[in-house]
Amino acid sequence: MTLAGQTKLAIRIRDEVRDRIREGRFGKSGQLPAEVELASSLGVSRTTVREALLQLEQEGLVIRRHGHGTFIRQNAILRGSLNANLSTTDVIRSHGMEPGTTHAQLRRDVATGEDAARLDVAPGSEVIVLERVRTADGRPVIFTVDNIPAQLFDDAGVDEQRLLDPGLSLYQLYADALGRSVTDARAFIGVTRADEALAERLDTTPGEPLLRVEQVDLDAEGIPVLLSFEYYVADTFEFMVHRRGPALPARTGARERA
Numbered sequence: 001m002t003l004a005g006q007t008k009l010a011i012r013i014r015d016e017v018r019d020r021i022r023e024g025r026f027g028k029s030g031q032l033p034a035e036v037e038l039a040s041s042l043g044v045s046r047t048t049v050r051e052a053l054l055q056l057e058q059e060g061l062v063i064r065r066h067g068h069g070t071f072i073r074q075n076a077i078l079r080g081s082l083n084a085n086l087s088t089t090d091v092i093r094s095h096g097m098e099p100g101t102t103h104a105q106l107r108r109d110v111a112t113g114e115d116a117a118r119l120d121v122a123p124g125s126e127v128i129v130l131e132r133v134r135t136a137d138g139r140p141v142i143f144t145v146d147n148i149p150a151q152l153f154d155d156a157g158v159d160e161q162r163l164l165d166p167g168l169s170l171y172q173l174y175a176d177a178l179g180r181s182v183t184d185a186r187a188f189i190g191v192t193r194a195d196e197a198l199a200e201r202l203d204t205t206p207g208e209p210l211l212r213v214e215q216v217d218l219d220a221e222g223i224p225v226l227l228s229f230e231y232y233v234a235d236t237f238e239f240m241v242h243r244r245g246p247a248l249p250a251r252t253g254a255r256e257r258a
Contacts, residue, residue: 007051009053009165010048010051010055011043011055012051013042013048013049013051014052014053014055014056015110016042017038017042017056017191018056018061018187019073020078020098021061021062022137023087026072029117030064030071030072031069031070031071031072032053032069032070032072032205033073034069034093035049035050035070036054037238046153046162049157053070057070060111060172061073069149076187082088083089084180085191086229087169087170087171088134088142088144088159089169091130092134092136092141092144096138097137098135098137098138099134099135099136100134100136100138101132101133101134101168101199102131102132102133102135102140102197103131103132103133104131104132104133104164105130105131105132106128106129106130106131106160106161106164107128108126108129108150109127109129109147110123110124110126110127111124111125111126111127111147111149112124115147115227118195118216118224118227119147119149119216119227120161120222120223120224121149121151125149125150125151126148126149126150126151127147127149127150127227128148128149128150128153128163129145129147129148130144130145130146130148130159130163130170131143131145131146132144132146133134133142133202134199134247135242136236139203139236140182140201140202140203140233141202141232141233141236142202142231142233143198143202143210143230143231143242144227144228144229144230144231145228145230146170146227147165147226147228147229148225148226149225152178152180152225153178156177156179157179158178161209164240170226172226174226176227178225180219180225181219181220182217182219182225182226183218183219183220184217184218184222185215185216185217185218186216186218187213187214187215187217188213188214188215189212189213189214190211190212190214191210191211191212191234192209192210192212192231193206193207193208193209193210194206194207194208194210194231195211198210198231202231202233204233208233208234208236209234210232210233211231211232211234211240212229212230212231212232213228213229213230213232214227214228214229214230215230216228217228
């Protein structure tokens with residue numbers, strides 16, 4: 001079998017094992033069968049199983065303990081890259097989990113101070129505020145507060161109640177209904193602690209650390225169209241950032257001498 005064929009097979013086995021984990025087919029112990037046993041049940045080589053488990057470990061769904069075996073993470077880590085502006089729905093689905101929404105609330109408010117400046121609207125301008133708890137396989141993982149200039153919906157003649165659609169993809173709604181394609185974003189990342197309201201929404205305890213992301217999304221013309229505040233359960237998400245540089249000038253001939 002070619003290398004490409006082996007990789008495709010490992011991906012298929014990874015997906016199969018992920019489905020078995022979601023269906024609870026490995027029992028209550030949380031431990032997967034030994035690699036040789038798993039390979040036999042799946043009809044593939046041990047090498048293919050090992051590659052599939054490595055991919056699942058990189059996704060944060062399992063953890064391998066040398067000399068003890070492979071175990072399902074009780075709190076699966078959802079990994080994502082901050083280089084790409086992906087929706088929460090896409091991140092959750094990419095890990096084989098089912099995204100969901102609870103506690104959705106919608107209201108109109110006015111933008112003031114720093115929020116108005118970041119949306120580049122006049123203070124006192126109306127904004128549509130959408131609050132949601134996002135879930136992964138039913139577990140609350142993110143609380144989001146989206147602030148949308150109301151003028152976008154008013155000008156397009158779009159009913160803002162569409163924002164309460166359980167299967168909502170906000171970016172897709174922007175593109176399809178509002179005629180605004182989100183192309184860039186500015187994100188500010190920090191750590192905060194859950195107050196009582198956040199702890200209740202995210203099914204955690206007050207004082208627990210949360211990853212806080214404040215983001216301004218821009219359309220193709222560089223106009224701010226969305227201001228979001230996102231609170232991530234800290235032990236659920238892990239983000240990767242690609243950092244470039246410093247690309248210092250290399251001395252000519254240094255490599256040859258080395």
